[in-house]
Amino acid sequence: MQNLLHNLNPEQLAAVTLPSQSALILAGAGSGKTRVLTTRIAWLIQTGQVSPGGILAVTFTNKAAKEMLTRLSALLPINTRGMWIGTFHGLCNRLLRAHHRDAGLPQTFQILDSGDQLSFIKRLLKANNIDDEKFPPRTLMYFINSAKDQGLRAAQVEAHDDFNRKMVALYDLYDAQCQREGVVDFAELLLRTYELLSRNQPLREHYQARFRHILVDEFQDTNDLQYQWLKLMAGAGKQEPAAVFAVGDDDQSIYAFRGANVGNMSAFEREFQVRNLIKLEQNYRSHGHILDSANVLIANNSKRLGKNLRTDAGHGEPVRIMEASSDIQEANWIIDEAKNLIREGSLRSEIAILYRSNAQSRVIEHALFTAGIPYRVYGGQRFFERAEIKHAIAYLQLMDNPHNDSAFLRVVNFPARGIGARSMEQLQDAARQHGISLYAAVPHVGGKAGSSLANFVRLIESARFETQNLPLPEMVQVVLDLSTLLTHYQTEKEGADRIENLEQLINAATLFVSEEGFSREAPALTGPASAAALLPAADSVTVIDADAALPAVMSPLSAFLSHASLEAGDNQAQAGQDALQLMTVHSAKGLEFDAVFITGLEEGLFPHENSMQEASGVEEERRLMYVAITRARQRLYLSFSQTRMLHGQTRYNMRSRFLDELPDESLKWLSPKIQPSWFGNKKSAWDEAPAAEANRLAQGMSKAQDSHGWRIGQNVLHAKFGEGVIVNIEGSGSSARAHINFGQFGMKLLDLSIAKLDKI
DNA sequence: GGGTGTCCGGGATTG
DNA sequence: CCGGACACCC
Numbered sequence: 081m082q083n084l085l086h087n088l089n090p091e092q093l094a095a096v097t098l099p100s101q102s103a104l105i106l107a108g109a110g111s112g113k114t115r116v117l118t119t120r121i122a123w124l125i126q127t128g129q130v131s132p133g134g135i136l137a138v139t140f141t142n143k144a145a146k147e148m149l150t151r152l153s154a155l156l157p158i159n160t161r162g163m164w165i166g167t168f169h170g171l172c173n174r175l176l177r178a179h180h181r182d183a184g185l186p187q188t189f190q191i192l193d194s195g196d197q198l199s200f201i202k203r204l205l206k207a208n209n210i211d212d213e214k215f216p217p218r219t220l221m222y223f224i225n226s227a228k229d230q231g232l233r234a235a236q237v238e239a240h241d242d243f244n245r246k247m248v249a250l251y252d253l254y255d256a257q258c259q260r261e262g263v264v265d266f267a268e269l270l271l272r273t274y275e276l277l278s279r280n281q282p283l284r285e286h287y288q289a290r291f292r293h294i295l296v297d298e299f300q301d302t303n304d305l306q307y308q309w310l311k312l313m314a315g316a317g318k319q320e321p322a323a324v325f326a327v328g329d330d331d332q333s334i335y336a337f338r339g340a341n342v343g344n345m346s347a348f349e350r351e352f353q354v355r356n357l358i359k360l361e362q363n364y365r366s367h368g369h370i371l372d373s374a375n376v377l378i379a380n381n382s383k384r385l386g387k388n389l390r391t392d393a394g395h396g397e398p399v400r401i402m403e404a405s406s407d408i409q410e411a412n413w414i415i416d417e418a419k420n421l422i423r424e425g426s427l428r429s430e431i432a433i434l435y436r437s438n439a440q441s442r443v444i445e446h447a448l449f450t451a452g453i454p455y456r457v458y459g460g461q462r463f464f465e466r467a468e469i470k471h472a473i474a475y476l477q478l479m480d481n482p483h484n485d486s487a488f489l490r491v492v493n494f495p496a497r498g499i500g501a502r503s504m505e506q507l508q509d510a511a512r513q514h515g516i517s518l519y520a521a522v523p524h525v526g527g528k529a530g531s532s533l534a535n536f537v538r539l540i541e542s543a544r545f546e547t548q549n550l551p552l553p554e555m556v557q558v559v560l561d562l563s564t565l566l567t568h569y570q571t572e573k574e575g576a577d578r579i580e581n582l583e584q585l586i587n588a589a590t591l592f593v594s595e596e597g598f599s600r601e602a603p604a605l606t607g608p609a610s611a612a613a614l615l616p617a618a619d620s621v622t623v624i625d626a627d628a629a630l631p632a633v634m635s636p637l638s639a640f641l642s643h644a645s646l647e648a649g650d651n652q653a654q655a656g657q658d659a660l661q662l663m664t665v666h667s668a669k670g671l672e673f674d675a676v677f678i679t680g681l682e683e684g685l686f687p688h689e690n691s692m693q694e695a696s697g698v699e700e701e702r703r704l705m706y707v708a709i710t711r712a713r714q715r716l717y718l719s720f721s722q723t724r725m726l727h728g729q730t731r732y733n734m735r736s737r738f739l740d741e742l743p744d745e746s747l748k749w750l751s752p753k754i755q756p757s758w759f760g761n762k763k764s765a766w767d768e769a770p771a772a773e774a775n776r777l778a779q780g781m782s783k784a785q786d787s788h789g790w791r792i793g794q795n796v797l798h799a800k801f802g803e804g805v806i807v808n809i810e811g812s813g814s815s816a817r818a819h820i821n822f823g824q825f826g827m828k829l830l831d832l833s834i835a836k837l838d839k840i
Numbered sequence: 841g842g843g844t845g846t847c848c849g850g851g852a853t854t855g
Numbered sequence: 856c857c858g859g860a861c862a863c864c865c
Contacts, residue, residue, distance in 0.1 A: 140855080141854060141855080142854085142855080143854095167854080167855060169854085169855045170855080173855095191855090193855080194853095194854095194855085266854085266855050267855095269855080270855095301854090334852080335852085335853075335854090337851080337852065337853085338852085338853065338854080436851075436852080437850095437851050437852070438851085439850075439851090439856095439857090442856090442857090459852095459853085493841090496841065645855080646855060647855085648855080664851090664852060664853090665852080666851090666852045666853060667852085667853075688852085689851090690851065691851085704852085725856075726850090726856090727849085727850060727856065727857090728856040728857080729856085
């Protein structure tokens with residue numbers, strides 16, 4: 081016990097040892113949040129306040145869940161397999177498998193990832209003769225997902241115009257089709273679990289009695305449905321609700337665009353009668369100048385719960401800022417600085433280059449490639465998303481649930497077996513006519529089409545038959561052979577990588593089986609009969625629990641298939657090598673590095689132009705900047721550029737407002753700092769940057785100046801709109817008009833002979 | 841069915 | 856400018 085709690089600072093200690101009531105922990109960046117969470121669990125168990133089975137710990141990412149498990153097993157000598165620690169989706173999957181009948185799902189229901197969901201919707205629109213110009217699949221998908229994220233079924237969504245009424249109708253059709261095929265999307269996992277627990281009182285009370293301590297990581301990222309889910313699970317408002325230990329940071333809320341609602345933090349305080357609010361403000365990550373920059377920047381936001389990070393580390397190096405003349409020059413500067421750091425002994429993997437949007441990585445990658453510096457780009461395609469893997473998975477899905485039409489369509493003619501569009505049309509007609517799945521409709525198709533289709537069905541049947549008693553990895557091997565996927569890629573020119581990936585899939589199955597405990601002599605639960613044994617009798621109030629171990633509630637194949645959907649796996653690009661780390665600011669959340677470059681700090685890019693209409697948008701961008709800054713331990717570099725190629729056009733942006741919100745005493749400008757206009761110094765960097773001029777000329781803009789005396793790229797000051805940049809000039813002489821980017825005020829078209837403009 | 845050409849649109853992302 | 860979606864051709 082002494083051991084468990086020593087080394088905690090007073091705030092952390094207070095949080096870990098809070099009484100069994102709901103509490104909100106405001107955990108600043110780098111304040112030891114995961115440590116507090118895991119130590120809290122260990123302390124609760126060690127002091128006998130709860131058994132491991134009474135703990136429910138929820139995270140958003142698999143990575144966070146794994147991290148928690150690892151650190152917990154280092155703290156406590158217990159088997160963590162029996163504990164309910166996982167993502168919202170993973171935990172819901174487990175509950176739905178165990179109680180599938182009550183939830184109205186087949187035991188082998190399958191999970192659509194977002195790609196599957198999109199093709200599912202396209203198919204739905206086509207089958208119902210909907211014009212996908214008027215109702216774009218992506219829009220419908222967003223509509224459905226946001227409704228589900230708010231806990232709403234189609235019948236509950238309010239629609240006030242024809243378009244929305246149609247969307248609601250399509251949402252309803254979508255759900256019905258999912259139900260027929262035995263598939264669920266990600267949001268459905270949560271909504272279905274929520275509905276299951278809402279209407280099934282014995283089940284609800286069983287889990288409420290079981291989970292006396294619920295811990296939630298990254299609470300600021302919860303959406304409305306997740307919050308309702310937690311309320312239900314905890315029995316909030318009841319006599320003896322569970323103690324919910326919510327850890328979050330409102331300043332790091334950067335996912336409003338996908339439904340996260342920071343308001344859940346104050347709702348939580350209110351609705352869970354939170355008496356204990358603890359702020360973790362001691363930062364163990366960043367040097368002083370970096371932390372001061374973050375603090376001063378975020379103070380510009382209005383809606384905050386209020387928090388100020390402090391550090392015992394000294395000031396450290398100042399934050400370095402560079403204005404480049406072009407995006408190419410910016411990239412080269414970054415590389416020079418990174419080389420210096422490496423020369424001084426930094427590991428490449430301890431240097432991160434961050435950007436607001438993926439498109440910005442190109443120029444940087446090009447420069448790194450030319451310089452021969454190894455780098456790794458985050459966020460690429462992941463293992464289970466690769467086409468060949470999805471094909472193999474589709475065969476396995478059909479064996480486990482033949483009514484999954486998505487899987488059927490993916491592989492019915494891949495590798496090619498002479499089942500073309502015409503045959504499929506007949507099959508789809510038959511399926512629609514009888515209201516059954518494609519697989520089930522095969523016997524209704526006659527002729528040549530019918531016999532090729534019947535051959536395909538026989539292929540799936542025999543794969544299932546031949547593998548029914550095989551361990552999972554061997555099952556995968558057999559499927560790869562029988563489906564002729566392997567031979568198909570052997571004859572393909574560039575199939576070598578794909579074959580390697582397919583072999584990796586067998587490894588993945590082997591690994592999965594050993595990690596999840598399927599390799600031991602688990603009771604064979606492949607048939608529906610044994611699963612039924614787990615279910616409560618209809619009139620019984622005894623609930624058989626969804627034990628935490630997977631083998632108790634699903635077959636190895638079903639489990640592996642949900643694993644493939646719920647954990648898409650790493651993107652394996654250049655993994656393992658000591659390489660510079662390139663990623664968006666969003667994907668940097670939760671990570672930390674010795675040195676961090678934040679690039680493209682320009683109005684329109686960061687803050688992004690789509691966010692600048694509303695104050696709340698800019699505040700989220702500012703939080704994003706806050707996240708970016710607080711990734712750095714020792715060194716922080718900020719850069720922006722006067723010109724930038726975007727969408728095939730040269731853009732001229734003003735420097736980001738965020739740069740002007742940072743504290744001067746923590747900064748070191750490596751390029752001359754041009755004061756904002758209201759400070760007096762009006763000299764433009766353009767006048768002192770011959771390189772920029774040369775660059776511009778090289779880009780074919782030879783006509784730098786015209787008779788009207790203005791040129792593209794000129795910084796100007798306008799009485800009403802303030803500081804701006806001339807982006808384009810049309811016409812000439814006295815009739816010339818200029819497109820001027822005024823940042824917050826947007827793009828204006830002004831007549832140069834009329835508008836009162838000063839050069840700055 | 842796969843390969844090539846044309847058109848369009850382009851913010852971030854986990855499960 | 857670049858990638859995805861789709862039409863068209865062999």
